[in-house]
Amino acid sequence: MLVEAGLNVAMFEAGAPPDEDRFSVMDRTPSDGPAWEFDPWDFELHGDDLGLNTFSLRRVGGSSLAWGAVTPRFVASDFHLRSRYGVGTDWPIGYDDLEPYYVKSERFIGVAADDDNPFSSPRSAPFPMPAYPWSETDRLVETAAGKLGITLHSTPNARNTETYDGRSKCLDYGVCRACPIGAMFSSDQTIERLKQRENFTLFAEAEVSEVLTDEHERPRGVRYYDSQGGTHEIHAPRVVLAAQAIENVRLLLLSQAGGLANRSGVLGKYLTEHVKFYLTGRVDQKLSPYARGYETATTMQFHDHERRGEFAGSRLLIRENAGPT
Numbered sequence: 001m002l003v004e005a006g007l008n009v010a011m012f013e014a015g016a017p018p019d020e021d022r023f024s025v026m027d028r029t030p031s032d033g034p035a036w037e038f039d040p041w042d043f044e045l046h047g048d049d050l051g052l053n054t055f056s057l058r059r060v061g062g063s064s065l066a067w068g069a070v071t072p073r074f075v076a077s078d079f080h081l082r083s084r085y086g087v088g089t090d091w092p093i094g095y096d097d098l099e100p101y102y103v104k105s106e107r108f109i110g111v112a113a114d115d116d117n118p119f120s121s122p123r124s125a126p127f128p129m130p131a132y133p134w135s136e137t138d139r140l141v142e143t144a145a146g147k148l149g150i151t152l153h154s155t156p157n158a159r160n161t162e163t164y165d166g167r168s169k170c171l172d173y174g175v176c177r178a179c180p181i182g183a184m185f186s187s188d189q190t191i192e193r194l195k196q197r198e199n200f201t202l203f204a205e206a207e208v209s210e211v212l213t214d215e216h217e218r219p220r221g222v223r224y225y226d227s228q229g230g231t232h233e234i235h236a237p238r239v240v241l242a243a244q245a246i247e248n249v250r251l252l253l254l255s256q257a258g259g260l261a262n263r264s265g266v267l268g269k270y271l272t273e274h275v276k277f278y279l280t281g282r283v284d285q286k287l288s289p290y291a292r293g294y295e296t297a298t299t300m301q302f303h304d305h306e307r308r309g310e311f312a313g314s315r316l317l318i319r320e321n322a323g324p325t
Helices: 076-085 095-109 136-147 187-194 244-255
Strands: 009-012 053-057 200-203 207-213 219-225 231-235 297-299
Touching: 009 187, 076 095, 136 297, 187 200, 207 231, 207 244
Parallel strands: 009 200
Antiparallel strands: 207 219, 219 231
């Protein structure tokens, strides 16, 4: 990390720091004990949603404050769709190039899963934490899936099954889109630790409006607005954009006519989303929906298949719905 290497780092966040009042009914003290009693529906994530996506939050911590925290890896064939299936474009790198960085990322954020996925590409290290026990719903679906020849396996989750990196284990509050105790990884936790370092400075409520460049189009800093609308500049030899696909592209397009770093002419084009299809049914068995609040079982069985040139790969997951009986 740049800060640990001794470099001076300034971080800009368009949103405000998290409202600490949202943790008033509980705290983030690491715990292996039972959950405290409280009404989970009284808990609300405070933040300004952007219209494009419900979970694009302008807050310190960004979308990681409300992400699903499911962390599947790509498989080897994902990098060679053109040469294998005649669609898309082959990557300039392969799975083996990326695999060591998957390991580092999983250790950094804390991923819980078992090495029980027969459809995954090889791993060079185990998951940092064991998987969650499957929910009652997942066990029910597993029985039905087995009759159809479908193999379920654990879902990699960036949620602690044990105390990890100073953060509490999951206590099954069931409000996982906005974990109140820090058992789900979110980047604001990392930022809080970095703020203790003298060579790290956080500028909150500071919206970057332009990447400044020299005559050779090399970054030399940024221009930003403060919370009062005042304009400022800060100069630096390196600029890192980490504002997700939409905001990164938006900023590059604002920084230069035609878009900064857009020699290809495709900046902001070919954006795709994950397409989801839902099937809903009822069961007679008494279950405990949202006892955990997140998926514990999934399958990558249909991700890579012989007709992938015609039909995209997919992941089958199981969601719970506590609707009327």
